[in-house]
Amino acid sequence: MTATGTQIDVAELQRLARDHLWLHFTRMGAYAGGDVPIIVRGDGCYLEDANGKRYLDALAGLFAVQIGYGFGEEIGEAAAAQMRELPFYTNWSYAHPRAIELAAEVASLAPGDLNRVFFVSGGSEGVETAWKLARQYHSARGERRWKAISRRLAYHGTTLGALSINGVTPLRTPFEPLVPDVVHVRSTNRYHRPPDETEEEFTALLVTELEEAIVQAGPDTVAMVMMEPVQNSGGCFTAPAGYFQGVRALCDEYGILLCADEVITAFGRIGAWFASDRYDIRPDIVTCAKGLSSAYAAIGAVIARDALMEPFLEGKRTFMHGITFGGHPVQAAIALKNIEIMRRERVVENVQANEQVLRDTLSQLLDLPIVGDLRGAGYFWALELVKDKETRETFDNEESESLLRGFISPTMFERGLICRADDRGDPVLQISLPLIAGPKEFDELVGILGDVLAEAGRRIRR
Numbered sequence: 001m002t003a004t005g006t007q008i009d010v011a012e013l014q015r016l017a018r019d020h021l022w023l024h025f026t027r028m029g030a031y032a033g034g035d036v037p038i039i040v041r042g043d044g045c046y047l048e049d050a051n052g053k054r055y056l057d058a059l060a061g062l063f064a065v066q067i068g069y070g071f072g073e074e075i076g077e078a079a080a081a082q083m084r085e086l087p088f089y090t091n092w093s094y095a096h097p098r099a100i101e102l103a104a105e106v107a108s109l110a111p112g113d114l115n116r117v118f119f120v121s122g123g124s125e126g127v128e129t130a131w132k133l134a135r136q137y138h139s140a141r142g143e144r145r146w147k148a149i150s151r152r153l154a155y156h157g158t159t160l161g162a163l164s165i166n167g168v169t170p171l172r173t174p175f176e177p178l179v180p181d182v183v184h185v186r187s188t189n190r191y192h193r194p195p196d197e198t199e200e201e202f203t204a205l206l207v208t209e210l211e212e213a214i215v216q217a218g219p220d221t222v223a224m225v226m227m228e229p230v231q232n233s234g235g236c237f238t239a240p241a242g243y244f245q246g247v248r249a250l251c252d253e254y255g256i257l258l259c260a261d262e263v264i265t266a267f268g269r270i271g272a273w274f275a276s277d278r279y280d281i282r283p284d285i286v287t288c289a290k291g292l293s294s295a296y297a298a299i300g301a302v303i304a305r306d307a308l309m310e311p312f313l314e315g316k317r318t319f320m321h322g323i324t325f326g327g328h329p330v331q332a333a334i335a336l337k338n339i340e341i342m343r344r345e346r347v348v349e350n351v352q353a354n355e356q357v358l359r360d361t362l363s364q365l366l367d368l369p370i371v372g373d374l375r376g377a378g379y380f381w382a383l384e385l386v387k388d389k390e391t392r393e394t395f396d397n398e399e400s401e402s403l404l405r406g407f408i409s410p411t412m413f414e415r416g417l418i419c420r421a422d423d424r425g426d427p428v429l430q431i432s433l434p435l436i437a438g439p440k441e442f443d444e445l446v447g448i449l450g451d452v453l454a455e456a457g458r459r460i461r462r
Helices: 010-020 072-085 097-109 123-140 160-165 169-175 199-217 243-254 306-313 329-344 347-367 397-414 439-461
Strands: 039-043 046-049 054-057 114-120 147-151 182-185 222-227 257-261 285-288 300-305 371-377 380-385 420-422 428-431
Touching: 054 439, 072 329, 097 114, 097 300, 097 329, 114 123, 114 306, 123 160, 123 222, 123 257, 123 285, 123 300, 123 306, 147 160, 147 199, 160 169, 182 199, 199 222, 199 243, 222 243, 243 257, 300 306, 329 347, 347 371, 347 380, 347 439, 380 439, 397 420, 397 439, 428 439
Parallel strands: 147 182, 147 222, 222 257, 257 285
Antiparallel strands: 039 046, 046 054, 114 300, 285 300, 371 380, 380 428, 420 428
8 A cells, every 4th residue: 555545566566677677786687586675655764665564774775865754745845836836947057046045055054165066966977077077177277187086995976987986896897998097096994904003104104195196197187086085885984084184285285176075975974964074174076966855856966166166257168067957946946945854853963962872882783703893974884794803804705795695685674674785895784874863773773783693693604
């Protein structure tokens, strides 16, 4: 039964899904003899499938549903009002009130002096836009700079430009050759570093390696350095003290633009409207998407300093880039309502108040032999799974496949829990609750995870 009282024909939905729907990043063959998970409704931090089973969504719909699933009616009213007033118009040479209002609202929340907002439809488009902006900005100033630097294992999107900035090799290789030229440097993963290495030594190593990469690439050819404040792929890598200040200093020294990819971390995920503020990154450009609308609409943005727009305010010069649906009036109205709800419900403050409680609750899982590390910030955490806790030995590809896809992922789902098992680096579980969650949801999450991981540990010791 749907929310409107209409009966769902589950068997027919399954047939249509298998015959017509192509799921993203999914082994479709897995459903040849089994059911496709069909989610039909949500409320708060919970989802329900077509069979009436309830799940705690500890992934927030891919790190995105900040306000949870209970505000559909209020946001729907905002969308309907906008539909009645103006269902669509483009931002190509025209403006409309909702895009103007949302740009001003985003600029008021953005870190530092970031003040110019270019709307897109999602994160990959945002990353693509940022690289094109960096290239054309330098060109407008008479410089030939086109290269980008990002980190190994970092995920930045799926369009060819964004994919080129990705540091996730298995995602890149099917589509090579990619867009030239991107240099990848070491990520900020502390877990497999020498135990006697100090934080200051690790920072120095990372910053030195970045400078060497800039020099090797040719400093006058590098347009942009792009980094996430907390790196998603690989499992919530936070940076050591002084790291982003060192990155900022190098970008200043060599005239390179610094872009903070906040597609995941913006709008409260790390306990601040923008993680760049929390970590004092001082970027020239920020990309954002998911939390801008709490995923109630497909919208993202690139936010830039006034200085980056100045060359495009002169004469006939134009930023040669645009998205048909960028700044769509209904998307913008939804994003404005989302921000209003986040303020009213004190969603960012809820993350700040509960961050340590969530960390402490998750820390209980470190008692399990299979759990080697817990890392992250705000409501964005990862557990790294290990074969041997003493040596920090990880699993090989075959073991990881069997452990994550063969047991942990399906067992979590059977127990009513959605979070992400990921082996793009060393195997991790990623946890990203809606930002309205509290201790009750934390306890439920750890209760289920504890049972599943304890059983996984017993299996690998057999």
